[in-house]
Each structure stands twice: as structure tokens, then as C-alpha cells.
Amino acid sequence: MYEFMAWLEASALAEALRGLGIWTYGILNLAHILGIATLFGAIFLLDLRLMGLWRDIPVAVMARPTVPLAAIGFVLAVTSGIMMLSFNTTEYHGNPFFYIKIPVVLVGMVNVAVISRLPAWRRAVAGEDSQGNDRGVLAVAGAASLLIWLTVIVCGRMIGYW
């Protein structure tokens, strides 16, 4: 892990970013927050719907704006996050919040991959009638997603206070 951190810190990306001026880090920080707001705002609505709120809004209708917005927010947050990290990566070595956050982000990606392959999800976004335990399955999937992203945000915020 430390070797990877040292590599990122010494990378051409890090060198280029350090030369961009005193506001660079602050602007990356801004992009990171916008990414998080976009991702979490979208996912929060979708997850609550999956957990059973607003049953009169079809999941397919809810998913149409929220899924692409979450994806855009995720890409923005990850990109800006890696860039911020590159400034002084090795300082995060041993930071427990960082070491929880990164694996949980990966868990979040696995979660998306799994949910998008669930028959219950496929039926819901296609607007088909739900079958059997679809509701329960989607509720659990939504709850898992919410838990994962809340964990990521809490750990991310706490990194700087360790």
C-alpha cells in the first residue's frame, strides 16, 4: 500500500497539479464536494424509493434521472479525490478513516454491479410487474447502498481530523 502511495505522490499527475497554483487544492476540494453532493443526492432518493417510500412513483421513473446523476457524481468525486490524494498521498498512510473509506468505495462499486444484475431490478427499471419477493430484494439493496455511501462520506470527512 505504501509503495502505491509513494508512486502516486511522485507521479507526473501530482507534479503537474502542484505546479498549477495555490488555489488548485481548494478547487479540487470543491469538485469533490460537488461530486459527492450529486452522487449522494441522487442515490439517497433512489435508495429511499427502493426501501419503500413514495410507492406511487414507479422505480423506473425514479431511476431515470438518479442513476445517470449518481454515475456522473461518482466519476467527478473519484477523479478529484485521486488528484487531491496525489498531493501528499503518504500522509494518509495509517489513517484508519482512509483505510476504511477506500475498500468501502470498492464495495459500493460491487454493490452497483450486483444490483444491476438482479432480476428484481431489471424488472423494476423495465417497468414490468414485480414478482414474488422483488420488493423485499430491492428494499435490502437500497438499504445496503445507503449504508455503504454514508460510511464512505463519514470516513471521508473524518480523514482530515485524524
Add this chain to the structure above:
Amino acid sequence: MKIQWFGYFSLILALIVSGQALAHHGWSGNTGGDIEITGEVISGVSLAGAHGTMQIRDADGQVWNITLAPGPRTHRAGLRDDTIPEGAEVTVHGERHEDPDVYEAKVRRVIWEDQVFDVYPPRN
């Protein structure tokens, strides 16, 4: 379906639990008390990153990692990347790291020759 879900949750749980063991290494814990260090600048002020940084070597040869205010704030206090040349002697006032084996200090004030840079408001 039930079995499929059990497998899914086991996977999630395994991934969460298999995160790394928690290691202790403070960074923001600059609570080791007030300190004044005089030394030679061996790595000049850098304003890139979350905070400005510099390195100085004290009379005992100990190298200190100095953390200043965030880049724009340090810059506004008059301390730029090229203000103080390497090799110059400076005195810094601040708070050292809580771990006495870590030579790191977060500073409020940097003095070089007749110039005083208060990157944070001075304490009374």
C-alpha cells in the same frame, strides 16, 4: 432467491470486514504544546496541497516538517514559494506534534531576518 441473497450479503459483509487492521498514526494531532524552533531552511515553502509546508533543520541537526496555513492564506500573509531562500535561518512559532518522536509542527508565525509572517492570527 433466498440463497442468492444470503450469498450476496455474505460477500458484502466479507468485503467490509476484510478492510485493513487499524493502525495508529496521527497527523492532525499537533497538540504537543507551544514550541519555537530556529533552524536552516532545507526545503523551501511549498503552497501546493491542503496546507503550505516547509522543512527546517535545527541546531541539533534535527529536521522538522513544518505545516503552515492553507496555500491562499499563507500567500496572503506574504509568504510565497520563493520568499525565503533555502539555507536561510528562520524561527517558527507554533505547536508541535503530540508524539514527541515526531518532528512536526503546525506553525502560526514564521520570522525571517526582519520580516514576520503571521499565517494565523498571533496569540496574546
